[in-house]
Amino acid sequence: MTKGLLDGVVVLDLGRVLAAPLAGQYLADMGADVLKIERPNTGDDARAYGPPFLQDTDGNNLDQSAFFLSANRNKKSVTIDYAKPAGLKILKDLIAGADVLIENFKAGALAKYGLDFASVHQINPRLVYCSISGFGQEGPLAHRPGFDGVFQAMSGLMSLIGQPDGSPGEGPLRVGVSIVDVITAYQAVIGILAALRESERTGKGQQVDVALLDSAIASLSHVAQLYLMTGEVPARQGNGSFAGAPSSTYQCAEGSIYIVGGANQHFAALCRTIDRPDLIQDKRFLSVASRIAHRQVLNEELCDEFKGRTAIEWTDLLDKAGVPAGPVNDLKEVFEDPQVRSRSMRRTVPHPKSGTLDLLGNPLNFSANPIENYAPPPELGADTERVLTERLGLSGEDIAALRQQGTI
DSSP states (O other), rough: OOTTTTOEEHHHHESSSSSHHHHHHHHHHHHEEEEEEEEEETOOOOSSSSSSEEEEETTTTEEHHHHTTTTOOOOEEEOOOOOOOOHHHHHHHHHOSSSSEEEEOOTGGGGGGGGSHHHHHOOOOOOOEEEEESSSSSSTTTTTOOOOHHHHHHHTTTGSSSTTTTTTSSOOOOOOOOOHHHHHHHHHHHHHHHHHHHHHSSSSSOOEEEEEHHHHHHTEEEEHHHHHOOOOOOOTTOOOOOSSSSSEEEOOOOSEEEEEEEEEHHHHHHHHTOOOOGGGGGGGGGSHHHHTTTTHHHHHHHGGGTTTSSSSHHHHHHHTTTTOOOEEHHEEEEEOOOOHHTTOOEEEEEEEEEEEEEEEEEEEOSSSSSOOOOOOOOOOTTTHHHHHHHHHHOOHHHHHHHHHHOOO
């Protein structure tokens, strides 16, 4: 097995739930040694976010929900109660030898333990300290907690999702996954990697301040830029696109298909494929701008044209014509798709108690340092003794005493 790109990088993951643990998982996938620091007995809150829970071969629930499994592979679990002096000392000793620390507590919450950036910087000046929070480390709302749906709402993302006003089922909708947490995790990884390079170059660490609200707003990209240019609040487009028309879903004889035919060449090819060449010369649809202006009328012209074939049949025909299109898949169909299979986005790995475990694949593919390790997420505290022995030189007697005190 080849070495990961981050081989030798030591990460302390103090994160809970999703955004911070997912950032730690991405670093672990790339070869970093990620120590997941958890509370004794309870651990990461996400362990209990079930059902479903992973089960052993006898059908008994383990301490790993599907939610937890999604963000904690390739890590070691170390349980430390750092509210106790002995536990705090252990954690600070681990910090002294680490390269990265990730936390997602409310702004200022770790200061009472002397684990805020300013204090930790004195222990390890080269440490990259990544703080993930709802609103950031400063500002009038920095003290507030928050969860994904709150930031979908506050960022404007939710206002852009759902059927247009006046349509059946109108109103803002939440994205069905915790998308802001996921986007924030990506932002955190980018920031950590950039700060790591600077730390390696200069020996000076820094704090990487990543907020869910900021990340959600940044994800609006060209739609936010549209508003900044015009001052006009974009209206919800349903399944349509802000960038072109037609760009929408169409019901087929079986299933639905999503088509992006906004460019002139794609629109012309689409019209020929569905045997509607008349639309190409229709003055309402002659240009990208005119099609956007008449998107509703255009969709009305198109919607009945797809009912004679299945989504798969239309996908094949449109592919041959060079029109971007794809079936609207459910997750069963996603993981049965030959393309998805070829990209190894489903990984089946051995598990010491359940036999095997299916995990999502990492979407990054490196030619020289491929991501090959998919160790299952750890049971609570599974690596405490080994980490404390190997990294801090604690003896068996030391560890037994710490366990008796409830420190680990």
